Structure formats: C-alpha cells, structure tokens
Amino acid sequence: MGQVTFVDETTMGERETGPRLDVAEERLTVRELIRRRMRREEDRRLALKAFTANGLIVLVGDRxxxxxxEEVDLTADTEVTFLRLIPLAGG
Known part of the structure; x- marks a missing residue:
C-alpha cells in the first residue's frame, strides 16, 4: 500500500498541501484520482469539467x-498536484 499526497496550486503561486490518501492500487486513472480527492459530488463534477476545459492541470510527480x-503509476509516496489556472484580468 502506498500513500498519495494531494497538493492544490494556482498560477498565482498559492500552494496548499491537501489530504493524504492511502491507496492499495499500484495504478489509478486520473478520473479516479479526482474522484477520491474531491469529497463532494458537485466538486468532482466541477473538477472534471475544469480538467476537460483546460482550467485544471494534473501533475503526477513531475509529469x-x-x-x-490515463492510468498513472503510484509509488509509495506519490505527489499529485492539481494546478488551477487563473484567467488573466480582462482576457
């Protein structure tokens, strides 16, 4: 069993370490990582929508x-970063 650490970031430089999640699987899809990270169904839907609209970038490790x-490999201490893109003012 490994542990995934979620990190929430914005392009404004804000960074917050989110929850740690114990996982038994060696591989999970990005969809499943989002599902497990977001506790409320509404948040899951918003995150999935943001991901598909290029408003959210997901990094697993440095990739x-x-x-x-897509299935990603999970090691003992994988870091998953959710990078929320902030639109520029006026554009």
Missing amino acids: QVTDLD
Whole structure:
C-alpha cells in the first residue's frame, strides 16, 4: 500500500498541501484520482469539467497527465498536484 499526497496550486503561486490518501492500487486513472480527492459530488463534477476545459492541470510527480482515463503509476509516496489556472484580468 502506498500513500498519495494531494497538493492544490494556482498560477498565482498559492500552494496548499491537501489530504493524504492511502491507496492499495499500484495504478489509478486520473478520473479516479479526482474522484477520491474531491469529497463532494458537485466538486468532482466541477473538477472534471475544469480538467476537460483546460482550467485544471494534473501533475503526477513531475509529469503532466492529459487524459482522464490515463492510468498513472503510484509509488509509495506519490505527489499529485492539481494546478488551477487563473484567467488573466480582462482576457
């Protein structure tokens, strides 16, 4: 069993370590990582929508994943970063 650490970031430089999650699986899809990170169903839907609209970037370790159904390898201490993109003012 490993542990995933979620980190929430914005392009404004804000960084907050989120929850740690024990996982028994060695591989999970990005969709499943989002599902497990977001506790409320409404938050899950918003995160999935943001991901598909390029408003949310997901990094597993130092690698960006671009497909919700892509399976990622989870090691003992994997860090998953949710980078929320902030639109520029006026654009």
